[in-house]
Amino acid sequence: MTEQLLLQQIQEIQPLDQESMNQASAHLDQLTKPQGSLGKLESLAIQLAGITGTQAPLLERRSVIVMAADHGIASEGVSAYPAEVTPQMLLNMLHGGAAVNVLARQASAHVVCVDIGVNADIEHPRLHSRSIRKGTANMAEGPAMSRDEAVRAIRTGMEIAADEVRRGTSLFVTGELGIGNTTASAALISALTGLPPARVVGRGTGLDDAGVHRKTEAIRRSLERNRCDATDPVGVLAAVGGLEIGGLAGVILGAALHQCPVMLDGFISAAAALLAVRLAPACAAYMIASHQSDEKGHAAVLEQLGLQPMLQLDMRLGEGTGGVLALHLVDAANRIMREMATFASAGVAGASGEVPQ
Ligand SMILES: Cc1cc2ncn([C@H]3O[C@H](COP(=O)(O)O)[C@@H](O)[C@H]3O)c2cc1C
Numbered sequence: 001m002t003e004q005l006l007l008q009q010i011q012e013i014q015p016l017d018q019e020s021m022n023q024a025s026a027h028l029d030q031l032t033k034p035q036g037s038l039g040k041l042e043s044l045a046i047q048l049a050g051i052t053g054t055q056a057p058l059l060e061r062r063s064v065i066v067m068a069a070d071h072g073i074a075s076e077g078v079s080a081y082p083a084e085v086t087p088q089m090l091l092n093m094l095h096g097g098a099a100v101n102v103l104a105r106q107a108s109a110h111v112v113c114v115d116i117g118v119n120a121d122i123e124h125p126r127l128h129s130r131s132i133r134k135g136t137a138n139m140a141e142g143p144a145m146s147r148d149e150a151v152r153a154i155r156t157g158m159e160i161a162a163d164e165v166r167r168g169t170s171l172f173v174t175g176e177l178g179i180g181n182t183t184a185s186a187a188l189i190s191a192l193t194g195l196p197p198a199r200v201v202g203r204g205t206g207l208d209d210a211g212v213h214r215k216t217e218a219i220r221r222s223l224e225r226n227r228c229d230a231t232d233p234v235g236v237l238a239a240v241g242g243l244e245i246g247g248l249a250g251v252i253l254g255a256a257l258h259q260c261p262v263m264l265d266g267f268i269s270a271a272a273a274l275l276a277v278r279l280a281p282a283c284a285a286y287m288i289a290s291h292q293s294d295e296k297g298h299a300a301v302l303e304q305l306g307l308q309p310m311l312q313l314d315m316r317l318g319e320g321t322g323g324v325l326a327l328h329l330v331d332a333a334n335r336i337m338r339e340m341a342t343f344a345s346a347g348v349a350g351a352s353g354e355v356p357q
């Protein structure tokens with residue numbers, strides 16, 4: 001698929017079904033509670049109805065798509081951990097031992113691991129081997145990847161989403177692995193929004209102040225070296241992005257094309273979401289922000305996306321961990337829609353003082 005075809009395809013993302021949202025909203029107002037008192041659970045229920053065209057959709061198969069890739073910029077000492085951790089953690093995840101596996105089991109979600117650019121040869125029966133290249137180049141010295149590779153990363157995410165929809169997935173969670181990816185995310189966010197690097201750079205895996213300074217300078221050099229054009233999101237991804245960031249943007253676009261909600265995880269997922277929105281603004285309506293990460297800059301990106309996080313747990317891990325935790329809230333919103341009594345059925349007086357018929 002060429003870049004032009006990809007861009008054409010994603011313009012077909014549909015707006016939400018207003019009629020279903022009106023019905024969901026009217027139903028919520030009939031339930032035995034003061035109007036609006038369930039807060040964000042109510043807006044979530046309305047959004048889910050608008051996305052799926054169904055009140056209280058079942059959303060039985062939920063898949064966390066974990067895109068894994070390495071980053072050339074890691075050689076600049078921008079992470080507290082060595083690059084070897086990416087393949088090591090990917091194997092750990094394939095064996096079910098990562099935090100996201102544990103939290104996904106609790107939320108009955110399915111973890112799909114994708115090697116979209118890890119700098120190692122990993123084989124595992126459950127691994128989706130879709131490697132585009134073995135990690136990006138060092139963006140402080142030149143573009144992270146070619147334009148063609150950036151397009152392929154996005155397309156790979158869209159294909160994975162489509163495959164998962166065929167397997168019955170009706171809700172997506174974004175997840176990732178990649179030492180150095182908070183640096184690539186911060187650079188991409190800075191390039192797309194014009195926010196200065198210092199506003200969006202955080203400690204990642206736990207850098208000290210000197211490390212944060214090094215990371216900020218590496219991003220400054222990368223932006224200077226690559227001279228990105230914010231109106232060309234694919235060009236920005238190629239210059240200062242990451243393969244997993246492109247892949248996740250593709251997952252988000254693919255989910256929206258198939259009218260599935262997509263639960264965003266933390267900082268890297270937000271960078272991918274920003275990229276997706278710049279490519280196809282209509283996909284924003286399909287996004288749910290699971291949590292606000294402790295990574296500095298996450299709040300600023302969520303604001304740019306117009307999203308309010310459901311949870312604030314001081315988490316800063318990625319993998320999809322916040323995303324799967326927030327699935328419990330999706331289930332809560334659906335239960336409210338299905339199981340709560342109405343004023344009429346329970347014989348409770350409404351604000352008017354009358355029990356509705
Ligand atoms: C053991 C371990 C498990 C992780 N799981 C997610 N990340 C997270 O941290 C990395 C990004 O942070 P930075 O940009 O500072 O390298 C990514 O792998 C991300 O998924 C992990 C990091 C480590 C060390």
Ligand SMILES: O=C(O)c1cccnc1
Nearest residue numbers: 204266267293316317318
């Ligand atoms: O918020 C995140 O997604 C995050 C923060 C630090 C490290 N890895 C991921």
